[in-house]
Amino acid sequence: MNRLVIKGGRVVDPAQNLDGLYNVYVMSGRVASIKKAEADTSEVGSGVDIIDATGLTVIPGLIDAHAHLREPGYEYKEDIRTGTLAAAAGGFTAVMCMANTKPVNDNESITRYILNRAEGAMSRVYPVGAVSMGLKGERLTEMAELKAAGCVAFSDDGVPVANSGLMRRALEYSKVANLPVISHAEEHELVGAGVMNEGDVSTRLGLKGIPNAAEDTMVARDLSLAELTGGRLHIAHVSTRGAVELIRNAKARGVRVTAEATPHHLALTDEAVEGYDTNAKMNPPLRSKEDVDALRAGVKDGTIDCIATDHAPHSSMEKDIEFDKASNGIIGLETAFSVIYGLVENGVFTLSEAVRAMSTNPAKAFGIEGGRLSVGSPANMAIVDLGRSWTVDPRQLNSKSKNSPWLGRVLLGVVVKTVLAGNIVYSRA
Amino acid sequence: MRLKRKDLLGIAELERDELELLLSTAESFKEVSEREIKKVPTLRGRTIINLFYEASTRTRTSFEIAAKRMSADCINISVSTSSVVKGETLRDTAKNLEAMRPDCIVVRHSCSGTPAMLSRYLACPVVNAGDGAHEHPSQALLDMLTVKERLGGIDGIKISIIGDITHSRVARSNIYGFTKMGAEVTVAGPPTMLPPGIEKLGCRATTSMEDAIRGADVLMMLRIQSERQAEPLFPSVREYSRLYGLDEARLRAAKKDVLILHPGPINRGVEISPEVADGPYSLILDQVTNGVAVRMAIFYLLLGGAKEGLQEGVKA
Amino acid sequence: MKKIVLDEKAIDRALARIAHEILERNKGSEKLVILGIPTRGYHLALRLRKEIEEIEGVQLPTGAVDATLYRDDLGIKKDQPSLKRMEIPISIDGRKIIMVDDVLFTGRTIRAAMNALMDFGRPLAIQLAVLVDRGHRELPIKADYVGKNIPTSLKEGVKVHLIETDGMNEVIVEAPDAKG
DSSP: OOEEEEEEEEEEEGGGTEEEEEEEEEETTEEEEEEETTTOOOOOOTTOEEEEOTTOEEEEOEEEEEEOOOTTTOTTTOOHHHHHHHHHHTTEEEEEEOSOSSSOSOSHHHHHHHHHHTTTOSSEEEEEEOSBGGGOSSSBOOHHHHHHHTOOEEEOTTSOOOOHHHHHHHHHHHHHHTOOEEEOOOOHHHHTTOOEESSHHHHHHTOOEEOTHHHHHHHHHHHHHHHHHOOOEEEOSOOOHHHHHHHHHHHHTTOOEEEEEOHHHHHOOGGGGTTTOGGGOOSSOOOOHHHHHHHHHHHHTTSSOEEOOOBOOOOHHHHSSOGGGSOOOOOOTTTHHHHHHHHHHTTSSOHHHHHIIIIIHHHHHHTOSOSSOOTTSBOOEEEEEEEEEEEOOGGGOSSSOOOOTTTTOEEEEEEEEEEETTEEEEEOO | OOOSSSOBOOSTTOOHHHHHHHHHHHHHHHGGGGSSSOOOSTTTTOEEEEEESSOOHHHHHHHHHHHHHTTOEEEEEEOOSOHHHHTOOHHHHHHHHHTTOOSEEEEEESSTTHHHHHHTTOSSOEEEEEETTTBOHHHHHHHHHHHHHHHSOOTTOEEEEESOOTTOHHHHHHHHHHHHTTOEEEEEOOGGGSOTTGGGGTOEEESOHHHHHTTOSEEEEOOOOTTTOSSOSSSOHHHHHHHHOBOHHHHHTSOTTOEEEOOSOOOBTTTBOHHHHHSTTBOHHHHHHHHHHHHHHHHHHHHSSOSTTSOTTOOO | OEEEEEOHHHHHHHHHHHHHHHHHHTTSSTTEEEEEOTTHHHHHHHHHHHHHHHHHSOOOOEEEOOOGGGOSOTTTOSSOOOOOOOBOOSOOTTOEEEEEEEEESSSHHHHHHHHHHHTTOOOSEEEEEEEEEOOOOSSSOOOSEEEEEOOOOTTOEEEEEOHHHHSSOEEEEEOOOTTO
16 A cells, blocks of 8 residues: 655656656555646655655656666576666666577477566566477467467567467467567568678778668568558567668558567668667667667657667677677666667657657556556656766666677766555665 | 887778878888898897788798897797687687787788687787788788889879789778778779679679779789689689789780789789789789888887886787 | 087088098908998988098998897886887998997997897997997997087987088087076
């Protein structure tokens, strides 16, 4: 029966079209009421915790549709405990974790293991089950079983479902579970030995490039199959202008597709690889300015529904090696909000658009409770100080891994508190 | 005068006056190799490590001879496996090397960027002896020296680089070097071997061999990089040779006293016909001689000066 | 503040006298080779060759020995000294080398030049001719032929200007500026 009131903050909740000074009342882990601050004359009784949010902004807890928590199997890079701590520090109250663990989350026992380990964590964990057994792309997983165990979507992310026949079956069969299939869309043969975007920068650096076509062709295939089967498709980490265009057209035709883009694909171009920084190496790669502009426009017009981190922890053994050999991916949970807020500050997005993409829409796309602060919703929120900056110091990051291109940089927008089910799970001085 | 940097990682970042300094210093060093006692005491007691991850007898030997002619001690380390296989980060590799207190490390690696990445952890100068498809600065310098000697200068001359440009570090370094020194550079090869945006490096690109040969003062024939290509970029060696190989017939269409360069080793009959390789226009052996002089100059300019001022920017 | 210690005529007379001294000491010009230390030493060497030719009617083999690569201060200076020319026109084995430099100061350049020369062969003898000896030797080096002895303080600088390199012929001593 905990009671909590968050007083005097600027509440931004796109789901309710709210943006103003409100007091948020929490009881038993849910939002009990929201009252306009200046008109609120109610007395705060005893036994009620008060969070003074004057000068701060209150948003529904962020929901990450794409993170790699590395447990089971790669605990040296990250585990569920540290990953959810990182999530909470980044303002995320929910994280969907991908299935490319070891062993792969392709059966209910692994799903239950993950949920077990996530018990009591600082952020809610929603597992994504594999599409194919062992991510091998040969046999479908028992999707109904995975859903019953707690999975909220299916994905072989890390690798594409290369066999188009299998992808068709996956989209058809997923209707049994009525959950989306998240596609890591890349055509293997076009990616080849590529390690960064194919373009002027890759030519200059002498690195093998991955053309936009590697993603575009696969996105086109997936959309076509989604249209054919009527299954629900979600395109992970969109990076090209071609893909944005294809998704926009498919949505207009009524295809059941949602899509996400990462903060790094919205903020950086392939120029970031200059100097061979392996913290600029990820898959799909950072692309050109034209692609970044198209992605931003996609988020603004709703073609890209979600901003998801693709948090991919790697240790120095995987990153402090030759560029060609370095593993793909960067961490992102702790910097996502600030990176996106930096774009808000520069006029690329409005704060509402950002919150909609990072909370409202992911909740909707994956049926996760939350993403809004309406009465009865779970009291999951992030309280942020938009006027404060912070330096990304590897020693202070909660994640076990430090592979971020923003190390040492000063970012704007600090998550001051994260509230999960009415409890303060993260607090920053 | 000195070079404005601690390392020699590529030609791209060098300014014209640094290039000229390297070339004129190399010219002076040629004389040392003509003496009976082919040694000067200049770098006596310094330790130079050749860290070669990629097999290469001729480049490594050239650096070794250059080091020894400067009286330095030269150690060759051949690494057959990369960091990930050895389980060692680049930082570990660098710190382990540094524990031997080298004065200079020469690095050749099949992965672009590795010398640059290592140099961030090393206080001593790093010389790039070839990294992936990125750069091979000492090769470009010796090519420029060879051309300068024969033609009296580089300004205004027309040079065509022919072959697998996409995978060629020699091509990239030479494009940068020759354009900085005022030459007109053309690159030519089949469409599958011309990388996107190559013209942004300052050269002209064509798929026509005839176009590339016409009016050129210098022809640089690249080797078909069969060991570095993962996928076949050309249906067959035979077809490549027919379309882009340099034989006597094609040579006749070139300028009367065109110069021919090749970084070596030559695939006789593929990119150059044997008659042309051994013919009078070929400067291939001059290139080898100049290679030692250029590398001596590199060591002199990077190592000869005071150590202070070289420590900035080194990562812990 | 600078003072001209040798003007054009004085330089000419000094070189003429040195040429005579060389021929006198060596009893003629047999087996002599003149090697100047670039840059100005080399030009002085060429002048000496001309003087000797005018006296003896013999043109001696003349060249340059660059001491740069043999210097003992390469690891100390910030800038790399640029390499000059090394031109040994004839085998030095069994010959008498007349090394020529403009100013003899600490003696280190001469030491380096001798080391360089030794890598080319085994001369019968090495003799040193300098236009100016300004003292302050740091090594046991002595000039056999001196144009003029000019005692200086360490704070002063001695500059030789030759028409071949500087557009005029004079030797000046510069005292440091008052604002130093």
